[in-house]
Amino acid sequence: MPGDPLRAKFIADNILQNPELVSHTRNVFFYTGTYNGHQVTVGASGMGCPSIGIYSFELFKEYDVQCIIRIGTCGSYHPHIGLYELINTDLACSESTFAACAFGFEGDTMPHQGNAYDIINQTAASLQMNIRQGNIHSSDVFYRKDPGIPPVAEKHQCLAVEMEAFALFANARHLGRAAATLLTVSDVIPTREEISPDARERSLKPMITLALESAVRMK
Ligand code: HPA
Numbered sequence: 001m002p003g004d005p006l007r008a009k010f011i012a013d014n015i016l017q018n019p020e021l022v023s024h025t026r027n028v029f030f031y032t033g034t035y036n037g038h039q040v041t042v043g044a045s046g047m048g049c050p051s052i053g054i055y056s057f058e059l060f061k062e063y064d065v066q067c068i069i070r071i072g073t074c075g076s077y078h079p080h081i082g083l084y085e086l087i088n089t090d091l092a093c094s095e096s097t098f099a100a101c102a103f104g105f106e107g108d109t110m111p112h113q114g115n116a117y118d119i120i121n122q123t124a125a126s127l128q129m130n131i132r133q134g135n136i137h138s139s140d141v142f143y144r145k146d147p148g149i150p151p152v153a154e155k156h157q158c159l160a161v162e163m164e165a166f167a168l169f170a171n172a173r174h175l176g177r178a179a180a181t182l183l184t185v186s187d188v189i190p191t192r193e194e195i196s197p198d199a200r201e202r203s204l205k206p207m208i209t210l211a212l213e214s215a216v217r218m219k
Contacts, residue, residue, distance in 0.1 A: 001070050005029045005044040038216040049098045049167035060175045067178035069211045073186035074160035086131040089181040092165035093156040094138040099170035110169040114178025123214040134159040138166035
């Protein structure tokens with residue numbers, strides 16, 4: 001589950017076999033196809049906890065989806081965590097009230113759910129791909145006046161910031177499903193380096209491959 005509908009289309013068009021458009025409500029495309037003979041669905045979450053909160057809840061609840069692997073980009077909080085690095089999210093922390101409002105889950109952290117995180121780690125090892133494991137910050141804001149690391153992210157020693165994992169994990173926890181978040185570093189906040197727009201699509205290929213290879217090992 002990428003954030004961007006066009007990324008879902010890219011994966012369907014270029015990587016899945018026999019993809020079929022199964023939903024396009026609100027221009028958010030979902031495709032079901034096969035990857036190495038296994039049926040897989042790819043579709044977008046939109047940006048932010050409210051958006052992934054809706055799409056992932058409906059997938060789990062209405063479509064009986066058992067596992068969602070979010071694939072996204074993130075901003076690294078540390079100069080030594082560079083562009084293109086992959087992060088498998090152990091727990092997401094947030095200032096968001098999503099989990100408390102929706103389910104009464106108190107606290108500012110939400111762990112990954114089920115076995116998807118472990119399977120991603122095992123799959124990366126078997127493919128000899130380097131990934132980091134660690135905590136990330138699911139922020140409700142993208143643009144802020146202070147470029148420093150926000151207190152909640154300092155408190156939980158976050159490697160990087162994105163905007164969705166906290167709500168995805170909260171939904172999965174409430175509904176007893178598996179959920180993971182795999183991220184590619186697209187920008188390094190302290191040094192202001194970023195992946196150029198034309199290199200973006202290509203740079204996400206290792207993450208997409210790892211997510212699909214992991215998804216087919218979940219079965
Ligand atoms: N902030 C939040 N989300 C992000 C960022 C960022 O800097 N980069 C990629 N996703």
